[in-house]
Amino acid sequence: MADSSFNNTNLLACPFSIPDPKASATKVVSRWSDTHVESPPAIIITPNSEEDVVSALKFAKLNKLTVIPAGGRHNPAIPINSKSLYLDLINLKSIQLDKQYSQVQIGGGALTGDVIRYLAQEGYFTTMANSNAVGVVGCLLGGGNSSQNGLIGWMADNIMSFRVVTAAGDIVQVSSSSKGEELALFNALCGAGHGLCVVISATIRIYPLSSLNLSPASKDDPSPSIWSRTLIFPPTAIDSAIDAFLAASPPPEPMNVIFGFSRGPPGTPFAGKPIVLLTSTYYGPASEAEASSVGARLLHPSLVEKAVKADTVQIPFANANNAYEPLNDHGGFKSMSSNRIARLSPRALKDAYGKYLAVTDKYPDAVRSALMFHSFNPSKLAELGATPEGEGRFVEARDRGFCTIGVMWSSEPATRDALAVLYDEAVTILQKDDEEAGLPRRVFPGIMKFLPGRRDLFSGEKLAELDRLQEKWNGDGLFWSPYKA
Incomplete structure (x- = not known):
C-alpha cells in the first residue's frame, strides 16, 4: 500500500501498511497496555530481514519519523503517535541453538515462552523473564530481572553479543570483545539499550538443565x-x-x-x-x-x-x-x-x-x-x-x-x-x-x-556516558529513547 504523503515507499520490499489516522489507535496497535498509545502510527513496517530494517530506517529519515522497534509489545512507556514508524519485529523470531559453544542466538522478535520451551526441550536453560509473552530482546536491553538471578545473574550478565542496525544504516556485531565505541555500545545495550539502535538478534549464554539436578x-x-x-x-x-x-x-x-x-x-x-x-x-x-x-x-x-x-x-x-x-x-x-x-x-x-x-x-x-x-x-x-x-x-x-x-x-x-x-x-x-x-x-x-x-x-557517571552514546549512535533522534536528558 502506498500514500502520496510519503516519499520513497519503493524503498520498502517488505510488508507495510499505512493506518487510517482516524482509526482507533488501540485497535491499530495492540499491546499489553493502552497507555501512551496516542494515535495510529504513520506507518507499520514488518521486516523479514536485517536488510529490510536498513530500508525502514532510510524511509523513516526521509519522512522525519521516529522509529519504534516492537518485539513483545509489553513496554507501556513507549509513546505511539502519528509521527511514529512502528517497526514490528514479529517475523524476526528465530532461535538458533549452538551446543558446542553453549549459546543460543535469539531473533529480535522472539518471545520468552517460545525460548524457554525450545531450550527445555533441548535440555538447556538461560535467564528469562517471568512472562511468556514478553520479548526477550526488550528484557535484555533493560537488564533483565528473573528467577535465575541468584544462580547465573541478570539477563544482561549472560549476553555474549548483539547484531544491530544503527541509525546510520550500518549492520554491526558488538560484544564484550569489541573495541572502542562498539564496546561502549555493547555495554550500554546490556541494561540501558532502548533507543540506541535496532537489535536484529542477541546471543545468550546457556546452561544444561541437568546442572540444576531438578x-x-x-x-x-x-x-x-x-x-x-x-x-x-x-x-x-x-x-x-x-x-x-x-x-x-x-x-x-x-x-x-x-x-x-x-x-x-x-x-x-x-x-x-x-x-x-x-x-x-x-x-x-x-x-x-x-x-x-x-x-x-x-x-x-x-x-x-x-x-x-x-x-x-x-x-x-x-x-x-x-x-x-x-x-x-x-x-x-x-x-x-x-x-x-x-x-x-x-x-x-x-x-x-x-x-x-x-x-x-x-x-x-x-x-x-x-x-x-x-x-x-x-x-x-x-x-x-x-x-x-x-x-x-x-x-x-x-x-x-x-x-x-x-x-x-x-x-x-x-x-x-x-x-x-x-x-x-x-x-x-x-x-x-x-x-x-x-x-x-x-x-x-x-x-x-x-x-x-x-x-x-x-549513577551520574553512567548517565553522562549514556548521553554521550545517545549523541554518538542516535544523535538525530531517529529512535525514541527513554533515557534522553
Missing part, C-alpha cells in the same frame, strides 16, 4: 521441574506473612521468595477480596528446597495454620511461566515499575499495604493491581559486577536483594492516575531505610513506568 514433575512425568510453595493469607495474618518473608531473606541462591499484596482473581473463593501472597520457587531438587531453612519455615504448621490456602507443587520447567498467563491480556491502562532495595522493614511493608488497600477499595477497576516484593540472593550479581566485564555493563545496585514490582492495572484514566500516586507513595515508604543509610534510589530500567527520574536510573 526433581521429576511427578511419578508419571519425568520432565525436570521447579519446586514451588504458595501460601495465601487473609489480611488479618499480614504480620505473620511479613515476618516469614523477611526471615527468608536472603534465601539460598537457587531460591526466590515473593511476597505481595493483591486481590483474589475471578473464579476463586477470594475473588475481589484483599489477600496476602507468599510464594517460593527453588531451582534444584525438591528435597533440598524443603530441607533449607526457608523451605522448612514455609512448611511449618505454625505458619500454615494462619493461611487460607497452602500448596506445594512441582512445575515442569517448560511451564515455569504458565501461571502468569492471565496477566498477559492486551488492553486497559497498565503500567509497571520496579525498584531495587537493600533492606525492608515490617513497618514499611505494613504501611505500604495500608495504602494499597485504600486505593483498591476506592477504585473497583483497580482490582487486578498488585504490589509484589521479590527476594533473592544477590551474591552472584555482586560477584559478576566485580569482574571487568560486569563493571562496564549498565546494571547497578547489584548488592541489593529486594526488587519491588508494582503492577498498576485499571480501565479508567482517573484510576490510572491514582495508582501512579499509590506506587510513588509506597516506594517512598519502602525506601526510607535505604535513604537513611545513604543509598540512592534505583529504578530497574527494564520495568519502568513513564518515566522515572533520570537520577533514579543510574
Whole structure:
C-alpha cells in the first residue's frame, strides 16, 4: 500500500501498511497496555530481514519519523503517535541453538515462552523473564530481572553479543570483545539499550538443565521441574506473612521468595477480596528446597495454620511461566515499575499495604493491581559486577536483594492516575531505610513506568556516558529513547 504523503515507499520490499489516522489507535496497535498509545502510527513496517530494517530506517529519515522497534509489545512507556514508524519485529523470531559453544542466538522478535520451551526441550536453560509473552530482546536491553538471578545473574550478565542496525544504516556485531565505541555500545545495550539502535538478534549464554539436578514433575512425568510453595493469607495474618518473608531473606541462591499484596482473581473463593501472597520457587531438587531453612519455615504448621490456602507443587520447567498467563491480556491502562532495595522493614511493608488497600477499595477497576516484593540472593550479581566485564555493563545496585514490582492495572484514566500516586507513595515508604543509610534510589530500567527520574536510573557517571552514546549512535533522534536528558 502506498500514500502520496510519503516519499520513497519503493524503498520498502517488505510488508507495510499505512493506518487510517482516524482509526482507533488501540485497535491499530495492540499491546499489553493502552497507555501512551496516542494515535495510529504513520506507518507499520514488518521486516523479514536485517536488510529490510536498513530500508525502514532510510524511509523513516526521509519522512522525519521516529522509529519504534516492537518485539513483545509489553513496554507501556513507549509513546505511539502519528509521527511514529512502528517497526514490528514479529517475523524476526528465530532461535538458533549452538551446543558446542553453549549459546543460543535469539531473533529480535522472539518471545520468552517460545525460548524457554525450545531450550527445555533441548535440555538447556538461560535467564528469562517471568512472562511468556514478553520479548526477550526488550528484557535484555533493560537488564533483565528473573528467577535465575541468584544462580547465573541478570539477563544482561549472560549476553555474549548483539547484531544491530544503527541509525546510520550500518549492520554491526558488538560484544564484550569489541573495541572502542562498539564496546561502549555493547555495554550500554546490556541494561540501558532502548533507543540506541535496532537489535536484529542477541546471543545468550546457556546452561544444561541437568546442572540444576531438578526433581521429576511427578511419578508419571519425568520432565525436570521447579519446586514451588504458595501460601495465601487473609489480611488479618499480614504480620505473620511479613515476618516469614523477611526471615527468608536472603534465601539460598537457587531460591526466590515473593511476597505481595493483591486481590483474589475471578473464579476463586477470594475473588475481589484483599489477600496476602507468599510464594517460593527453588531451582534444584525438591528435597533440598524443603530441607533449607526457608523451605522448612514455609512448611511449618505454625505458619500454615494462619493461611487460607497452602500448596506445594512441582512445575515442569517448560511451564515455569504458565501461571502468569492471565496477566498477559492486551488492553486497559497498565503500567509497571520496579525498584531495587537493600533492606525492608515490617513497618514499611505494613504501611505500604495500608495504602494499597485504600486505593483498591476506592477504585473497583483497580482490582487486578498488585504490589509484589521479590527476594533473592544477590551474591552472584555482586560477584559478576566485580569482574571487568560486569563493571562496564549498565546494571547497578547489584548488592541489593529486594526488587519491588508494582503492577498498576485499571480501565479508567482517573484510576490510572491514582495508582501512579499509590506506587510513588509506597516506594517512598519502602525506601526510607535505604535513604537513611545513604543509598540512592534505583529504578530497574527494564520495568519502568513513564518515566522515572533520570537520577533514579543510574549513577551520574553512567548517565553522562549514556548521553554521550545517545549523541554518538542516535544523535538525530531517529529512535525514541527513554533515557534522553
